[in-house]
Amino acid sequence: MAEGEPPAVPGVNGSIHICDFPGGTESPESHEEESSQSSAAQYNQDLKSVLVTSVLNLEELDVDLYRGTHHWVPRSQRLFGGQIIGQALVAAAKSVSDNHYAHSLHCYFVRAGDPKVPVLYQVDRTRDGRSFTVRSVKAIQHGQPILICQASFHMLQPSPLQHQFTMPVVPPPEDLLTVEELIRLYLSKPDLGEKSRQGLNKLLANEVPIEMKPVQPPHFYRLAAVEPRTLFWVRARGYIGEGNMKLHCCVAAYVSDFAFLGTALLPYPNYKAQFAASLDHAMWFHSTFRSDEWMLYECESPWAGGSRGLVQGRLWRRDGVLAASCSQEGVLRVKAVTEPSKL
Numbered sequence: 001m002a003e004g005e006p007p008a009v010p011g012v013n014g015s016i017h018i019c020d021f022p023g024g025t026e027s028p029e030s031h032e033e034e035s036s037q038s039s040a041a042q043y044n045q046d047l048k049s050v051l052v053t054s055v056l057n058l059e060e061l062d063v064d065l066y067r068g069t070h071h072w073v074p075r076s077q078r079l080f081g082g083q084i085i086g087q088a089l090v091a092a093a094k095s096v097s098d099n100h101y102a103h104s105l106h107c108y109f110v111r112a113g114d115p116k117v118p119v120l121y122q123v124d125r126t127r128d129g130r131s132f133t134v135r136s137v138k139a140i141q142h143g144q145p146i147l148i149c150q151a152s153f154h155m156l157q158p159s160p161l162q163h164q165f166t167m168p169v170v171p172p173p174e175d176l177l178t179v180e181e182l183i184r185l186y187l188s189k190p191d192l193g194e195k196s197r198q199g200l201n202k203l204l205a206n207e208v209p210i211e212m213k214p215v216q217p218p219h220f221y222r223l224a225a226v227e228p229r230t231l232f233w234v235r236a237r238g239y240i241g242e243g244n245m246k247l248h249c250c251v252a253a254y255v256s257d258f259a260f261l262g263t264a265l266l267p268y269p270n271y272k273a274q275f276a277a278s279l280d281h282a283m284w285f286h287s288t289f290r291s292d293e294w295m296l297y298e299c300e301s302p303w304a305g306g307s308r309g310l311v312q313g314r315l316w317r318r319d320g321v322l323a324a325s326c327s328q329e330g331v332l333r334v335k336a337v338t339e340p341s342k343l
């Protein structure tokens with residue numbers, strides 16, 4: 001990292017280290033009871049997640065027309081993609097019956113979102129079937145689409161066909177540090193340059209409504225290229241509660257775009273992103289989950305080339321159930337750095 005650049009921090013700009021954790025501690029099942037006990041103890045139920053009280057709380061302007069406002073805006077000063085996807089899914093779900101649940105969404109980010117004005121969400125009721133319902137949503141600013149999204153909802157239909165991959169074995173979130181705690185640790189390094197210190201302090205001041213715990217945080221002096229794979233625990237900051245599944249899917253859509261594309265940069269410590277933005281985002285929801293409880297986000301990048309990178313992710317409930325899968329391609333324009341990243 002060149003002095004003067006805000007330092008790369010795990011989970012904030014995608015610079016999370018390779019996260020292979022053989023010999024992790026416990027079986028996923030052992031957390032089930034502990035999870036519900038700890039959520040009651042951990043959450044002050046008055047501290048509602050800002051994602052629910054504000055970000056995903058759209059204002060209804062007319063039939064199938066909603067307005068969303070912003071909370072956290074990234075350094076790039078373009079709207080966070082996850083916020084636009086989450087709000088689009090909220091708008092889509094408004095006209096869908098209670099017994100149909102989001103099972104997938106497919107989005108293109110066609111223009112940068114402007115943080116200075118709200119976003120309008122225009123919903124087209126594409127089809128209401130018996131089992132499946134499809135909605136198309138256009139997110140609009142300055143009269144032009146910034147995102148086009150199609151979301152599909154399905155009524156519960158049990159089937160004998162049922163399988164999933166196995167969740168990686170990793171230490172439980174209770175044994176790991178949050179991104180903020182890691183930043184404080186880095187800030188305590190005596191050899192940290194003044195500009196890096198300023199960059200880290202700026203990151204600490206960010207009000208990102210997500211909490212993250214990288215499974216294997218980067219070593220401060222990471223100089224080597226690493227495998228494009230990361231694992232981190234993630235949840236909405238604040239309390240949401242059982243609520244409805246539609247809302248948890250919208251929160252997960254928000255969360256799923258955070259620190260995702262950065263996975264494709266991990267093998268290239270000698271390059272820094274000059275321009276990085278998600279081009280599309282797809283998501284499939286597989287089971288019920290609580291987005292205000294720790295979920296393991298397993299991210300990998302199977303390919304990068306031609307100034308683009310592909311990332312794929314799996315969101316696991318801590319009891320080992322696969323909650324959702326995600327895919328995204330992003331534009332990645334990089335430039336060589338003389339001094340490699342310190343993180």
Ligand SMILES: CC(C)(COP(=O)(O)OP(=O)(O)OC[C@H]1O[C@@H](n2cnc3c(N)ncnc32)[C@H](O)[C@@H]1OP(=O)(O)O)[C@@H](O)C(=O)NCCC(=O)NCCSC(=O)CCCC(=O)O
Pocket residue numbers: 012013014074078079080081082109110111112113257258259260261262275276277278279331333
């Ligand atoms: C992707 C684009 C930019 C494509 O539009 P476009 O008109 O085709 O634009 P463009 O030609 O690509 O130019 C964009 C910019 O890239 C520059 N450029 C173009 N070619 C090169 C090059 N070879 N080398 C270096 N720079 C190049 C252009 O000059 C443009 O720069 P400029 O905007 O003029 O400063 C557009 O569709 C868009 O902005 N879509 C929205 C993307 C978005 O906002 N996604 C969501 C936010 S990203 C996110 O949330 C990720 C989360 C981050 C996290 O992990 O925390």
